[in-house]
Amino acid sequence: MDEVLQISRVGEHVLMVNINRPEKRNAINGAITLRLGQAVKIAEEDPQIRAVVLTSTGEHSFCAGADLAEVASGRQAALQTEEGGFAGIVEARRLKPWIVAVDAPAYGGGLEICLACDLLVASSRASFGLPEVKRGICAGAGGVFRLARRIPPVVAYEMLATGESISSERAYQLGLVNRLVEPGEAVTEALRLAEQIAGCAxxxxxxxxxxxxxxxxxxxxxxxxxxxxxxxxxxxxxxxxxxxxxxxxxxxxxxxxx
The missing domain is CATH 1.10.12 (Lyase 2-enoyl-coa Hydratase; Chain  A, domain 2)
Incomplete structure (x- = not known):
């Protein structure tokens, strides 16, 4: 259970993927990237898997994006795969639906991972933002265009230009979040949604x-x-x-x- 990314099956048709690096705010390193890319492949190749739930461990950060220690040490290339791009997932081609369960703030690359998924379940403890412009960079893993496709463009423009975040309640009102739940309930609700999907053809x-x-x-x-x-x-x-x-x-x- 100490793996930085845990992959398990829940029931017959749902795959659970858990980013497990809370001591580093679940920042993406090379090991997570490799395993997350493997999770995409497992889901696509297993005919019994009908939906995937992606979540993370801890209450302080869903995912802080790229591990800056890896970037600073020149290992940035390890944070991408040829098939999936950043974190092994943001550019991955897939047919199986992915649901992301967010129970903590999701900023930068963490939000971009959320935007790469199809459905989003969040707790009131979550918040969302792309603060890259505050650090002199831009959200280059899909955030700059995917956010504007998921919420009203003018709101996305403001978030992208100011780097400010929004609450999960606001994200729900804007249509970014499918289901809003109490803290600690995001995974349970995401699994419930996954089972609904798995019950369909x-x-x-x-x-x-x-x-x-x-x-x-x-x-x-x-x-x-x-x-x-x-x-x-x-x-x-x-x-x-x-x-x-x-x-x-x-x-x-x-x-x-x-």
Whole structure:
């Protein structure tokens, strides 16, 4: 249990990933980067995994971003992988949905990791910010554009230009946070959400999210074409027959993911 990043299975279909470096505010080092990249690969390659919950240990920091000691010592390259970019995840290509459970402040690279995930559950103890401009740099691991896609652009512009943070309550109001809970309850709620996702047809979930993520990048003609391709993949799956059959037989569907 002393690994800096712990990977475990919760039930049959949910993977739990926990950043476990609280003494360093869960800052990203080379070991976490390597393991987080491995977690992405494990989730994508295991047909039984339908959702992933990412969290961290401790109440003081969800993740402080890059470990400055590693940067100062010239080991900055170890904080990226070829497939996943920073922390092994912010640029990773994946189909499985990731839910991040945040129970402490998430600033800088920590927020960028959150923005790389699909859904966000936060406690009232959490807060969010990209303070890079206060240190003469910018949020280069996706924060500068992903934040403006997740909340109203004018609010994102203010956060990016001032480096100031917002509370989890404000983040919930703006739509950055899906579910807001009491301190200590973020992981429980994220697992509940993961189980809801796992109860749905996995290919349908993956293809729906795949199209939704392109909504702001493509025009409607291209989106309909992409949706047509996704729809064919879903309709050709065994689960497309299982769903209606289970409904007619008044039973819970048994998804195969094929």
């Amino acid at each position: 996995p290919i349908a979930v993956q293809q729906s999210l795949r199209v939704a993520k392109c909504a702001s990048d493509l025009n409607e003609a291209n989106l309909f074409a992409l949706m047509g391709e996704a729809g064919r993949r879903v309709n050709q799956s065994a689960d497309a027959s299982e769903g209606p059959r289970a409904f007619l037989e008044r039973r819970k569907p048994v998804w195969s993911g094929r």
